[in-house]
Amino acid sequence: AAVLRLLLAAALAVAVQGSCDAPPRFQYAELKEEYQHITTFSTSQVVEYVCRPGYMRNVRVRSTFICGRNNRWQGANKICLPKPCSYPGEPTNGRLVEVEQFTFGSTANYSCDTGYRLVGNSQIQCVVKSGLVTWDRDVPICEPIPCLPPPKIANGEHNGGDTALFSYGASVTYRCHSAGRGEKPFSMVGDASIFCTTTDNVNGVWNKPAPECKVVNCEHPRVENGKLLSGYRAEYLYRDTVIFDCEFRYALNGSDTSTCRENGLWEPPLPLCQRSSCDDPPDVDNAVKAKLAGNLFPVETVVTYECNVGYEFSTGENTQNIKCLPDFTWTEAPHPCKRIRCPNPDVRNGVRINVWDIKAEYVYGDRVRVTCDDGYAFRDSNKNIMLQCTSEGTWDPAVPECTAEPRCPKPTTDHGREVYKSKSDYTVGTRLRMACDAGYVLRGQELTECQADENWAPPLPFCDKGTCEAAALPRRNLCDPPPQITNGQHTGSRTELFPYNSEVTYSGAAGLSLIGDESIYCTSDDGVNLVWSGPAPQCRVVRCPRPVVAQGRMAPPRHTFPYGVTVRFSCDEGFVLHGDAESRCMADGAWHPPLPTCQPVQCPVPKREKDLEIYFTKLKYEVNETLNFSCKRDGYQSVDSVTTCSADGTWIPPPNCKAHYTCKKILQNRETFQCGVPLTELKTLLEVQKLYLEIQKLEKDL
Structure with missing residues (x-):
């Protein structure tokens, strides 16, 4: 029992004291030799490390670890640090x-x-x-990095000589040998120069294959409906380049530039010149082509024909169209424009004066003079009227009517008579001269005329028996005193009696205008009573506004414009007067006739001449607007290709064509050249002839 208690106490003491596992292992340090064989470490036990080879002691931390109460090792990391190596240096290059x-x-x-x-x-x-x-x-x-010598080539050599090795970046240039006499020259295919480089930074290689020296010929380049602009040669070699353009109304399909390649072919391939426009639209008699935008007419282009003034294709139709079809032909052209017809100018109760005016058909521009039958007259009292067939197919003026001619009543004047008996039965316009019987005095105007209102003017006079002193005349034989006017006076202010034919004249105060007839006279309307011939005038201020005509001038210059003033107008250069050139200030403060306007001068499209093509988009042009034109006939050229509308309504310079001067200069070479050849082709032909002459000269020198 005692032994058991002792063992339990020892176990309890060990359990209370605790222990740690083996200390941690480090790449840069190891335990000192005395700790390497211990397997159990008690709490608070300390172990020490030493640095491994290549490492050195870190003086900033302890080199020991301690077993803690939690049975874990406690200590600092990086006990040892790597030792430094010296700077190794850099190699040259x-x-x-x-x-x-x-x-x-x-x-x-x-x-x-x-x-x-x-x-x-x-x-x-x-x-x-x-x-x-x-x-x-x-x-x-x-x-x-070295390169081996560059490859040798047939018919050529490089400028590297017999050098065994070539450094990186070194270059060599090849050239082809000269061809022998009568042999075709060699062309260098590829780049003339190559240089030493590398692809793996170890071995040197040449950057591209060596060129070839060989004879390369390309066929003479021909493009149907095309022309060579540059690069003409008698023979085409490697890298020769040509530039093409197409003939008029053909479009280029492909590249305009092509180069002779090493395979003897043109690259890119020679282009095609394909039709791109219809020919000029046909002319149509008495019509113009309206709104032409240039002289090229692609498919679907529509050209409108407009008949000239006074012409039409059919009744009421003065425009027709044609279209450019996919096959570059025009749809059917319209028939010529015909003159517009006017109806037969039949005048009821009237006739055409001239026999040659009688036709079965009347067209635009025809003129017919008509008059009325006896006993009939036109409403405006004209004896005859000239009718003209207009561009609208109507007569101007409209065909008039002949109505029964008006007549004035037969003049019946007591104790009076006509001096010459009228033969016209007193129709409008009949004039009479009246006279009184012996012992009677004529009161009124002896001459009178039948008016359209069937009255005589002036009124028929009457015959008064004998003469008496004024004081003894009955009152009906005198006019009342003439009326007085405000701000004015008359010449009869001191006269008491105003017998038949007495006249007075009015005047207004200074600065005022007299409105109405200046003079009136004593007369009779009924042959019985005497009255004044008209109302008295008025004296008042009348001013017209300053007359302003845009782009125009007034003469004479004035600042104010009272009643009765007359001014004249003219237009600036490039403008023309529309309306009356003269106007007068009237009593109502308005100008009569109305003020004119100045409209821009317009030039009509020039008349088409032979061999002349005019490109116009409208029928009239303003001053300084231009038209383009050209000559259609080979061998002719225009003096100028542009004409300008001038201020007087004419084209300057007048468009015309004349014989091409270049054609005259080369007539001595007519076997080689043909008049009318375009200048670009002419230049090419001259270059060929020059080359031929140079070859002949060279052969003679050799």
Whole structure:
């Protein structure tokens, strides 16, 4: 029992005291030798570490660990630190890469500059040798990357000579041998120069294959409906380049530039010149082509024909269209425009004066003079009227009516008579001269005329028996005193009696205008009573506004415009007057006739001439607007290709065509050249002839 109690006490003491497992192991340190064989460590027991080779003591921390009460080891990390290696240095034409520190276990990596290769190991490591920290290998070296001599080529050579090795970056240039007499020259296919480079930073290679020297010919380039703009040669060799354009109304399909390649083919392939426009639309008699935008007409282009003024295709139709079809032909052209017809100008109770005016059909521009039958007259009292067939198919003026001619009543004047008996039965316009019987005096105007209202004007006079003193005349034989007017007076202010035919004249105060007839006279309307011929005028202020005509001038210059003033108008250059050139200030303060306007001068489209093509988009043009034109006939050219509408309504310079001067200059070479050849082709032909002459001269010199 005593032994049992002793064992229990010992076990209890051990349980209370506790223990730790083996101390931690480190790459950079190990336990001192005296602790290496202990397997059980009691609480508070201390162990000590020593640094492994390549490491050194970290003086900032303890090198010991202690077994804690929680049965765990307690101590600092990094008891030992790696020892440093010396700076290894950099090779010539090389460098260190990705280096952070030079300590035990670290590595240093090397690379060479472009054009150099590494001899040795690209990586060295800091290790322990013979107890010392040092690098395990020497620093590598960088040597130039060499290339073998460039390849030799047939019919050519390079300028590298017999050099055995070529450094990185070195270049050589090839050239082709000259061809023998009568042989075709060699062309260099490929780049003339190549240089030494590398793909793996170890071995040198040439950047591309060596060129070839060989004879390369391409066929003479021909493009149907096309022309050569540049690059003409008698023979086409490698890398010769040509540029094409298409003939008028053909479009280029493909590249306009092509180059002779090493395979003897043109690249890109020679283009095609495909039809792109219809020909000029046909002319239609008495019509114009409206709104033409240039002289190219792609498929679906619509051209509108407009008949000239006074013409039409059919009744009420003065425009027709044609369209460019996919096969580059036009739809059927319209038939010519015909003159617009007017109806037969039949005048009821009237006739056409001239025999040649009688036609079965009347068209635009025809004129017919008509008059009324005897006993009939036009309403406006004209004896005859000229009718003109207008562009609307109507007569201007409208065909008039002949109505029964109005007549005035037969003049019956007591004790009076007509001097010459009328033969017209007193129709409108009949004039009479009246006279009184012996012993009677004529009171009124002796001459009178039948008016359209069937009254005589002036009124028929009457015959008064004998003459008496004024004081003895009955009152009905005198006019009342003439009326007085405000701000004015008359010449009869001192006269008491105003017998038949007495006249008075009015005048207004200074600065006022006299509105109405200046003079009135004593007369009779009924042959019995005497009255004044009209109302008295008025004296008042009348001013018209200043007459302003845009783009116009007034003469004479004035600041105020009272009643009765007359002014004349003219237009600035490039404008024309529409309306009356003269206007007068009237009593109502308005101008009569109304003020005119100045409208821009317009030039009509020039008359088409032979061989002349005019491109117009409208029928009239303003001043300084231009038209383009060209000559259609080969061998002719226009003096100018543009004409301008001038201020006087004419085109300057007038569009016309004349014989091409270049054609006359080369008539001595008519076997070679043909008049009308375009200048670009002419230039090409001259270059060929020049080359031929140079070859002949060279053969003579040899």
